[in-house]
Amino acid sequence: MTAPIHSNEAPPMATGFKVKPQVPQSHNNIKVAVRLRPLGDNEKHDDKKKLKNNDKRAWIIEKNGSMETLVQKGHGRKIEGRSVFSFDQVFDEDVKTPLLYKSIARPMVRSVLNGKHATIFAYGQTGSGKTFTMQGDGKAQSGQAGIIQLVASDLFRFMGQGEAARREFVVKVSYFEIYNEKIHDLLSDDSLSTNTEGIPDKRNTSTLSSSTDEEVKIRTNASGEIVMNVSQPVVTNVDEVLELLIEGNTQRAVAATDMNAHSSRSHTVFRLTVESRDPDEEIHLDGPIHDVVRVADFNLVDLAGSESVKTTNTNSAIRQREGGTINKSLLALTTVIHTLSLPPKKRPKHINYRDSKLTRILQPHLSGNAEMAVLCCASPAKAFLEETKSTLKFAARAKLVEMKPKVNEVLDDSATIKKLQQELLEARRIIEELKIQVQHSAGLQSSSSIEDSSDDNSLEKADLVQHETRSKPIHAEDHPSDSNDDFKPDYLTSSKQSYVLPQNVEPQGLEYQASRHSKASLDMDQIFLKSFSDETATNEFLNSSAAGFQLDAADPRVARKTLQRYMGGNTQSVGSEELFTFSGSIDDEDGFQRLQSEISRATGQEVVILTPQRQHSTNAMRKEFYDIPDKKNEVTAATEDESVDGPEVSYSDLSERHGTFVSSPETIRNATRLGGLRRSLSWDTMDLNTLRRDQVGTPLLALQSLTTRDSAVPDEVIIIKDTTSDDKYKCLMDQMKSAGKRIDFLQDQLEQSNDLVQDAYRDLERARLCIHDLVQRNVEMKDKLRRKRREDVKDSYERGEVVVEQYWLLKGSIYMSLFFFVSGGHELFLASAFFVWLSIETNLTAK
Numbered sequence: 001m002t003a004p005i006h007s008n009e010a011p012p013m014a015t016g017f018k019v020k021p022q023v024p025q026s027h028n029n030i031k032v033a034v035r036l037r038p039l040g041d042n043e044k045h046d047d048k049k050k051l052k053n054n055d056k057r058a059w060i061i062e063k064n065g066s067m068e069t070l071v072q073k074g075h076g077r078k079i080e081g082r083s084v085f086s087f088d089q090v091f092d093e094d095v096k097t098p099l100l101y102k103s104i105a106r107p108m109v110r111s112v113l114n115g116k117h118a119t120i121f122a123y124g125q126t127g128s129g130k131t132f133t134m135q136g137d138g139k140a141q142s143g144q145a146g147i148i149q150l151v152a153s154d155l156f157r158f159m160g161q162g163e164a165a166r167r168e169f170v171v172k173v174s175y176f177e178i179y180n181e182k183i184h185d186l187l188s189d190d191s192l193s194t195n196t197e198g199i200p201d202k203r204n205t206s207t208l209s210s211s212t213d214e215e216v217k218i219r220t221n222a223s224g225e226i227v228m229n230v231s232q233p234v235v236t237n238v239d240e241v242l243e244l245l246i247e248g249n250t251q252r253a254v255a256a257t258d259m260n261a262h263s264s265r266s267h268t269v270f271r272l273t274v275e276s277r278d279p280d281e282e283i284h285l286d287g288p289i290h291d292v293v294r295v296a297d298f299n300l301v302d303l304a305g306s307e308s309v310k311t312t313n314t315n316s317a318i319r320q321r322e323g324g325t326i327n328k329s330l331l332a333l334t335t336v337i338h339t340l341s342l343p344p345k346k347r348p349k350h351i352n353y354r355d356s357k358l359t360r361i362l363q364p365h366l367s368g369n370a371e372m373a374v375l376c377c378a379s380p381a382k383a384f385l386e387e388t389k390s391t392l393k394f395a396a397r398a399k400l401v402e403m404k405p406k407v408n409e410v411l412d413d414s415a416t417i418k419k420l421q422q423e424l425l426e427a428r429r430i431i432e433e434l435k436i437q438v439q440h441s442a443g444l445q446s447s448s449s450i451e452d453s454s455d456d457n458s459l460e461k462a463d464l465v466q467h468e469t470r471s472k473p474i475h476a477e478d479h480p481s482d483s484n485d486d487f488k489p490d491y492l493t494s495s496k497q498s499y500v501l502p503q504n505v506e507p508q509g510l511e512y513q514a515s516r517h518s519k520a521s522l523d524m525d526q527i528f529l530k531s532f533s534d535e536t537a538t539n540e541f542l543n544s545s546a547a548g549f550q551l552d553a554a555d556p557r558v559a560r561k562t563l564q565r566y567m568g569g570n571t572q573s574v575g576s577e578e579l580f581t582f583s584g585s586i587d588d589e590d591g592f593q594r595l596q597s598e599i600s601r602a603t604g605q606e607v608v609i610l611t612p613q614r615q616h617s618t619n620a621m622r623k624e625f626y627d628i629p630d631k632k633n634e635v636t637a638a639t640e641d642e643s644v645d646g647p648e649v650s651y652s653d654l655s656e657r658h659g660t661f662v663s664s665p666e667t668i669r670n671a672t673r674l675g676g677l678r679r680s681l682s683w684d685t686m687d688l689n690t691l692r693r694d695q696v697g698t699p700l701l702a703l704q705s706l707t708t709r710d711s712a713v714p715d716e717v718i719i720i721k722d723t724t725s726d727d728k729y730k731c732l733m734d735q736m737k738s739a740g741k742r743i744d745f746l747q748d749q750l751e752q753s754n755d756l757v758q759d760a761y762r763d764l765e766r767a768r769l770c771i772h773d774l775v776q777r778n779v780e781m782k783d784k785l786r787r788k789r790r791e792d793v794k795d796s797y798e799r800g801e802v803v804v805e806q807y808w809l810l811k812g813s814i815y816m817s818l819f820f821f822v823s824g825g826h827e828l829f830l831a832s833a834f835f836v837w838l839s840i841e842t843n844l845t846a847k
């Protein structure tokens with residue numbers, strides 16, 4: 001065994017060498033460690049000079065502060081970056097992988113569990129020990145674990161420790177290689193074969209590239225992430241991870257070269273994707289709850305060895321081609337690393353990650369959002385001095401690259417699904433509600449159109465309404481027997497009776513039959529609901545909520561409160577003086593029996609009235625609507641402060657104002673006891689109370705809810721109109737109301753048109769001012785123009801005068817000079833010629 005050349009001593013003074021590491025000590029830089037492998041057998045024996053092992057080595061390791069340094073042996077000048085290289089750690093051949101793992105990779109495992117990406121890649125010349133470092137000796141049952149095995153083991157171990165123990169984890173594995181610039185999924189079903197030993201198969205790489213594996217495509221998704229369609233089995237323990245590693249290895253492109261009997265001819269990426277969520281942590285976005293999920297990838301990259309043709313099998317064209325693409329992609333990696341290592345100011349904006357598949361895949365991590373470590377494997381042998389130097393130079397460059405890993409959190413997929421499902425349900429619910437409303441308003445419209453058709457005679461109109469309603473009784477003949485195929489409601493189909501109503505008893509709108517445990521929904525078309533209360537407030541309330549209840553109450557507040565409480569139910573009035581005379585409490589079974597027989601006698605039909613189930617319903621209702629706990633077995637009595645209907649002024653007051661009074665049995669009982677209400681009828685229809693809060697105000701839904709009730713449901717219910725109701729008054733009220741609305745509308749219109757007129761007037765004013773302004777400016781401009789023109793004319797005139805004068809002077813001078821010339825006055829001729837010349841000259845210069 002070679003003695004470790006790992007010295008903590010100060011560097012030899014003789015060399016005068018002082019290590020000044022250029023490597024920044026930033027915590028966030030790529031971690032770089034160098035691992036020297038033991039001398040190979042051929043390196044030991046191949047030494048013709050019969051040197052001792054120590055002498056065959058080209059490097060010694062020295063410690064310098066926090067850095068470790070590789071110093072080239074016997075090199076005269078010690079220059080950092082040439083013969084001296086400093087790194088975080090340098091491991092000599094005696095150091096076992098677990099030690100290396102502990103100081104370099106273990107902290108990264110914890111980071112990945114916390115949601116940070118991480119990448120470790122093994123770099124170095126072919127045969128330098130990259131695969132050995134990453135995968136150990138590749139055997140399943142061997143003690144020589146590699147980084148991948150150790151990472152997997154710690155990953156699952158740390159999950160159960162500390163903070164991580166609170167979280168839920170999902171681990172997925174993908175394993176792919178880049179061979180001849182093509183990506184192959186090593187875990188895809190069709191590519192797997194079994195090799196229990198896990199030794200990389202010496203797959204005949206001559207056939208590999210052809211067609212055995214389908215090439216995996218890289219694409220960028222909508223959110224800018226790089227995605228590949230590789231298999232990602234979920235693993236739950238370290239054994240499963242190792243099985244996949246072994247399975248994948250059977251597919252790796254490996255071949256024997258002169259340098260390495262199992263030389264990797266491809267770059268491989270073993271990726272552990274760790275997703276985790278804290279079950280207690282959730283956020284609310286637009287209502288629904290979302291889990292926050294941390295997703296981190298741990299890339300364990302075993303690069304193919306950088307190689308020169310001389311050291312590998314040069315005879316094979318395939319090997320040479322492989323070597324070419326390997327070197328090309330390693331060059332791309334080196335270029336990217338080099339660019340990233342430049343100071344920000346010198347760094348180009350665009351980095352060519354797309355130059356190779358390797359850099360493209362590693363781009364998200366290389367670009368900074370990851371913890372990264374480079375394990376540079378090298379041979380200490382003198383024979384590979386240049387190759388090792390090249391590796392160390394790469395390592396030194398990598399050391400300069402700064403990383404900024406962050407925790408990667410996303411919204412849970414399943415939460416997204418949940419959200420969509422909720423949205424779908426909500427949409428369905430809204431559609432159902434809308435359908436019901438449409439059907440309901442269609443019913444109301446048909447009635448109101450009849451009403452509207454006769455404005456003059458409201459009594460006639462009321463008759464029409466009655467006739468319309470009467471003409472559509474719900475009989476068994478209209479609704480053939482129920483079947484599971486069509487969902488015709490039981491209570492619409494089970495009646496075997498037809499109604500022959502007495503003249504003075506008219507069904508007013510709502511007519512239906514119900515039977516217990518009906519499973520179908522109501523046919524909404526058949527239902528016509530109308531309010532005939534003489535309480536304005538109540539009417540308003542009922543109309544606005546499209547409910548079909550009749551209710552009399554002295555105090556509108558009481559009415560409203562009662563309605564709110566009973567909205568899901570069916571509070572109806574049967575209070576006809578002519579028809580029924582009923583006194584005494586009706587909240588007992590006897591009372592109802594008697595009432596029932598009264599109505600039956602009057603109508604000639606057998607009628608079952610809803611039984612109150614008073615205590616149960618009240619308690620349920622208390623709970624549901626008011627959040628008041630059950631008052632077990634307590635009969636609620638109406639008091640001044642708390643009655644079923646809310647606070648009331650006095651019962652005698654009620655009786656004075658309403659000879660016929662409908663309210664809860666309790667109110668009636670108490671009122672009767674006080675002697676105020678002689679002929680009052682009332683019953684509860686608690687069975688029709690809504691099941692849910694959102695059904696309040698939607699009687700049809702409430703009726704539907706009958707179908708799901710376990711409690712006794714009446715077989716038949718007939719709503720009977722009190723013939724004493726003043727339809728005329730009601731119609732007038734309606735008309736008044738609509739007239740009021742119309743007045744309001746016209747008032748609005750008037751106000752709006754007032755506004756419009758005012759706006760138009762303001763605009764007109766503005767336009768007038770503008771025109772005035774323009775006219776003013778026009779006049780001013782014209783004035784200016786006139787003045788200017790006058791001045792110009794004057795100027796030109798003046799200039800013209802000068803020219804005329806000059807012209808005549810010149811002409812005169814010429815004639816004179818001619819005269820003097822002819823007359824022989826030469827001196828005078830010369831003088832006049834000079835004058836001509838002078839005036840011409842002056843004129844020219846002036847121009």
Ligand SMILES: Nc1ncnc2c1ncn2[C@@H]1O[C@H](COP(=O)(O)OP(=O)(O)OP(=O)(O)O)[C@@H](O)[C@H]1O
Binds near residue numbers: 132
């Ligand atoms: N630190 C080490 N201790 C013991 N043996 C080692 C060590 N490093 C490498 N080896 C051995 O050296 C040989 C070559 O190693 P390995 O296959 O890991 O090289 P490589 O860098 O992956 O080469 P290539 O790039 O060609 O795939 C293997 O037989 C391996 O067992």
